[in-house]
Amino acid sequence: MTVSEVSRLSGVSVRTLHHYDAIGLLKPTEVTQAGYRMYDERALLRLQTILLLRELQFPLREIRELLGRPDFDPRSAMEDQIRLLEMRRRRLDGMIALARQIQKTGVVQMDFSAFDRTDIDRYAEEAKAKWGKTDAWKEYEQKSRGKTSAEMKNTGDMLMDIFREMGKNLSCPPEGEEAQALVGKLRAFITEHYYNCTPQILMGLGQMYATGGEMTDNIDAAGGKGTAEFARRAIEAYVSRR
Numbered sequence: 001m002t003v004s005e006v007s008r009l010s011g012v013s014v015r016t017l018h019h020y021d022a023i024g025l026l027k028p029t030e031v032t033q034a035g036y037r038m039y040d041e042r043a044l045l046r047l048q049t050i051l052l053l054r055e056l057q058f059p060l061r062e063i064r065e066l067l068g069r070p071d072f073d074p075r076s077a078m079e080d081q082i083r084l085l086e087m088r089r090r091r092l093d094g095m096i097a098l099a100r101q102i103q104k105t106g107v108v109q110m111d112f113s114a115f116d117r118t119d120i121d122r123y124a125e126e127a128k129a130k131w132g133k134t135d136a137w138k139e140y141e142q143k144s145r146g147k148t149s150a151e152m153k154n155t156g157d158m159l160m161d162i163f164r165e166m167g168k169n170l171s172c173p174p175e176g177e178e179a180q181a182l183v184g185k186l187r188a189f190i191t192e193h194y195y196n197c198t199p200q201i202l203m204g205l206g207q208m209y210a211t212g213g214e215m216t217d218n219i220d221a222a223g224g225k226g227t228a229e230f231a232r233r234a235i236e237a238y239v240s241r242r
Contacts, residue, residue, distance in 0.1 A: 001044070003028070003037040010047060025064045026050060055084065139195040155193050160222040162186050163231065167223020170230055175237035179230070183238040186231075199239045206235030 007014045020026035021037065026047055028037035039047075046067065053063045144152065162185055169178045183202075190197040190205070197205075209219055210232035219228040 001039050003039070006039050006044065006047070009044075010051070012047070012051070020050070020060075023060060023064065025060055025067075052084070143194065159186075159189060159193075160218070162189060163219045163222045163227055165223075166231055166234070167227040170224065170226055174230055174234035179234040180238055183231075183234050186235075187238075199242050202235055203239045206232040206239075209235075 001009070003014055003017050006012070007017060017026065017037075021028060026043065029040040029043050030038050032038060049067065050063055053066065054060075058066070147155075162182060165185075166179070166182050169176075169182065172178050187197045187202055190202075195201075208215060209228045210216060216228040219231065220226065223230075
């Protein structure tokens with residue numbers, strides 16, 4: 001494909017594609033004798049990955065370094081891109097539904113949840129941490145290195161045991177002594193087995209626990225329905241005191 005065709009397909013301007021070429025981020029597959037830049041499927045896959053990382057607010061210099069690493073997995077990156085796009089689609093569907101309701105009834109709804117970007121921003125930060133090899137991610141990799149799948153499963157089971165304990169305290173206030181002690185236990189466990197669980201990281205995990213999906217289902221399966229949301233509220237109370 002020519003640079004103009006790639007521009008139309010991707011929505012990236014020709015000028016930007018020229019810039020990517022100039023800085024060595026996305027070189028054309030070949031340049032014809034007439035000076036036309038030509039791109040093949042492999043180049044387009046690289047462009048898709050670049051756009052994903054740009055969505056995660058990576059600087060171009062870091063993207064170039066990241067794509068040059070031998071351990072970078074473009075297939076896994078594509079999975080992250082798909083999930084991010086699905087989350088954005090759900091948010092957009094919610095905004096459309098709200099707008100149609102207002103149009104139909106003429107009543108302005110005092111509900112701004114459709115505009116909430118919390119889940120998207122949180123996921124973007126998670127993905128950026130993974131691909132950017134943050135200190136927390138590096139520490140997790142180091143602690144996981146050499147462990148068998150059985151050992152990893154056992155660690156995961158012990159983590160779920162903490163949520164089972166939380167499930168037994170659902171009738172207690174999340175800011176109460178029992179719940180706060182369990183949050184402290186959770187934080188210490190994550191620090192010991194995964195990475196240094198700072199208050200900021202703990203807060204992000206709490207939000208992730210209660211946003212739905214497989215993780216929420218697993219926590220609720222361990223402690224009973226509502227455990228994930230209880231954990232989120234208890235973590236918020238814990239962090240607010242520090």
